[in-house]
Amino acid sequence: MTKNSQRLPSMPAGLKALAEQLGLSQSTVSRALREHPGIPDKTRRRVMAAAEKVGYQPNARARGLAIGRTEAIGLVFPIERLQLEETNFVDVLAGISDVVTRRNHSLLMSPFTGDEGTVLRKLASSKAVDGVIITRPLVQDPRIALLTDLGLPFVVHGRSEVAIPYSFVDIDNEAIFERLTGLLLDYGHRRIVALNSFLQFRYAAARAEGFYKAWAARGLDPAPAQMLETPMTERAGYDCATRALAGPDAPTAFVCGSIFLARGVYRAVAERGLKVGRDVSVACHDDGLRGIRASEFNPPLTATYSPVREHGEHLAALLIDLTEAKAGAPHRILPADLILRESVGLAPSAAAHTGLNE
Amino acid sequence: MTKNSQRLPSMPAGLKALAEQLGLSQSTVSRALREHPGIPDKTRRRVMAAAEKVGYQPNARARGLAIGRTEAIGLVFPIERLQLEETNFVDVLAGISDVVTRRNHSLLMSPFTGDEGTVLRKLASSKAVDGVIITRPLVQDPRIALLTDLGLPFVVHGRSEVAIPYSFVDIDNEAIFERLTGLLLDYGHRRIVALNSFLQFRYAAARAEGFYKAWAARGLDPAPAQMLETPMTERAGYDCATRALAGPDAPTAFVCGSIFLARGVYRAVAERGLKVGRDVSVACHDDGLRGIRASEFNPPLTATYSPVREHGEHLAALLIDLTEAKAGAPHRILPADLILRESVGLAPSAAAHTGLNE
């Protein structure tokens, strides 16, 4: 009877057992473990020591049921995001994981195929998580209204143009593209091609705005400029650049929405026997992905820098705060510094263009 | 009173409400939804229709508490696996996600820093998941005994040499390396360098065995051969190959444990002005990672092929089966076909070596 604890460290070991063993009630033990006030230090310490000793862990299901929270958050994403070869998703995930772990929460992955609304509804009504992170918002994203209606706390990676207040983590995409484009303009480039994602996504739309704003700010007509909507892949960058460089009035510069695109552009430029930074300039936004460093491009790539891993950290932190405090709709707009490297140079025959565009 | 349902689709909508609305008891509704026998078809259909209509989803916490399962599985991994730039982890994860979703389960990510045992114990006693997937087992892996003791169902990606029965998904690493090595030997190579992972990992140990077995099977002495333990990165492949090629008795062939290593070897070979497939042969094991195709190497890479994405699918399927049936310890050893491409050629001056080694 006394020696039955030596064998398996895995006996039931619930609150009840622990309480009995201590000669206390479940309530007292529970409160002691949660450090509720009113439990004398001495008792608390005794309880905690015993809990530690038997490795007591509250049953998450029961606790969740009782307190009405799970201390878990969900990450909802189309399953392809994990399968794509070129995606920043994994980096965001790494950041999220990190914080979730640090804050003693769990991360429930909710990959889906088909309709995201269904998944969100299910997540909300099954109460499996306290909140969710959603990604890649559209300019008008219906998920925001849905989640608000459902009463499921959420934070968005990126923004949308909806009127409802909500939490998000984002960068200033408009300013970023304005900055990159402005840089090229100031170096005398006028025939600039912007490689952007699809305009239905708010970040792409914002970047488009920024792109045009840079011209307007200088009193220039962006007429000869082109803005292309394309997937953010090396392949797409290569194809677009190849096509653009082959045409009449070949561009002297590219602004890229992702480092993969920039890679493709580099390849196209090289293949044409040209040199990045001399014949063709390239400026890019850099998500700071694992293992792809703008500084190691040849030549090193001029880019605005904002590592999405940190976006992930903020997303998780914000969401957990939200589920704990039920307060407002905090958001965070992260900075993105422009780092000048060698991929941007003066426009060839810049003089011919300066001042007069066409 | 009658028009209060039009506003928010998010009213409580628990079992109780549903039952009241139907004029039935919770028990009947519950059983109808779970398709228990004894509920007449007519009732069942009526209940299901109503549930569908109000979008009823059982509260996962409550259900979990009641049935003693969560219908969620955990994936336990050191957080770095997500941060590494060269890792097959994401591909495995994609496979797992896929099946977990298809089988209506949830995936709880359990990244950790520090001691894995602690995480597993916690997961087990908090009952947050019905089972876990663990990865990268050591030759002697303590986690297997621990999990068995804890009574937490699990499946291992890979195998270990422990005596306890357990479930796993693996490939025949020994056979794979024997095959790759044998191929090179049969092409007349004798100065072969094997780039392997660290031997504490069972898969690496098995590959080492296979490597030596190939020599033994042909009555050859592997004396001039080298087997290197190294991280599975492009960089490491490059460094090892560069060093090896620079030395006296430079190898004429490499066997690589990962496609990243092979990449590095290609780079080193090219840098030395040599040509893969003619001056130096390379054979590899290919995990079928997203976006890295052995067939697109230049020259195309000869490799044994077993996509880890499918490993992931099997891992999840096996684990879910296990948690549902509590049956034995099923395992799956997946095939890996050898695909011949141009990276392996006859050994230069093969004649000089054939038959007599060193």
Next chain:
DNA sequence: TTTGTTTATGCAAGCGCTTGCATAATATGA
């Protein structure tokens, strides 16, 4: 009609925890 079966449904306990309220024990002030 009465009894025995079968079928349809409901009662209530229980899953393991939290927490409002009550009580018992102890300390404080008169």
Next chain:
DNA sequence: TCATATTATGCAAGCGCTTGCATAAACAAA
């Protein structure tokens, strides 16, 4: 010493579901 404030602890309800057992209703057989 007694009333009163102050701890320290426990009781029991409840979180939303499942499920063994009981009951009621319907039907079949006698």
